[in-house]
Amino acid sequence: MIEILLYILMGLSFLCFLRVIFGPSVADRMVAIDIFGILVVGICALLTVKTGRLFLIDIAIAWILLSFIGTITLAKYLAREKLDE
Amino acid sequence: MKQLTMFIFLFLLWMAFSFTLETANIIAGIVAALITTIIFSNRFLTSWQKLFNPVRWFWLIIYIIVFIWECIKANFDVAYRVLSPRMPIKPGIVKVHCSLKTDFARVLLANSITMTPGTITVDINNSDLYVHWIYVSSEDASIYTKKIIGRFENLLKRIFE
């Protein structure tokens, strides 16, 4: 059961990579990377149930924060703004 | 008092994240919460008295229930638009006037708009919100203002003002 859901989520992250590769503009690629980050959190949560390792949920929380900071930085880069505006 | 509230909140957050009762862990949590409080306490919680008003907490719970319901509705709306073969979209960016005063209430309003059916906040300029709407059903300002923020504005006003 959990294996099937994990395979589905991995397939979805592959779809995100398709958008990263073929995206017509830079913004499309950034949206796909943002969505990929959220999908990885779901994959970590399901892996916690599958393997029973307790540290995977910590990785999920750290991944939320890192993906957020990365997206904000990329957005600032795209709008050509300083980081403290 | 403001600093104490913030310190207790941060320390509880630390304890929930680490979830052990070792002495070293508690000491590290106290130090980290203290440093964060010293640096950031002047920027947040400018009116901490509102935190201890039970009426506001009651409206906050009502707001969360309304919000979760809208959120689920939003997803079925998106599902309908994505799955239908003709793709019934008519996107546009509209200007919405909101009457909230405090910054935190405006941020929560913008976040709520982002998670409700077919709308996402683009920018905020004083009290004007610019909202990208996936299906512009009418271009009359009074009608779409009621449609987009009418559900949340009164609740947020009761919570924060």
Place this chain on the structure above:
Amino acid sequence: MNSISYILFIIGAAFDLLGCLGLLRLPDVYNRLQSATKSVTLGTCSILLGLFFHYGFSAIGIKALIAIPLLFFTSTVAAHALIRSSYKAGIKLSDKTVVDHYKELKQ
């Protein structure tokens, strides 16, 4: 308890699927962001809630419960930053767009 958590996992995966389909199908970056942010965020929140129901009030359950508001706030703010910066970078709205009030602010 286990069956509730499995139902929540399946609902979450279904919403993620919808979000990624929207990411592929919709015409321009603004509409893609609409579908993707809402569906994928709610799907992942649902998976985390299922994790809470699976483990109850243990270390994992509490952490999953804290991760839900964290994920909610970060994903909405990230979507907001992305849509604003892509407008500022001059990416065109799709042909179906009917109204654009934001243009007046720029001038």
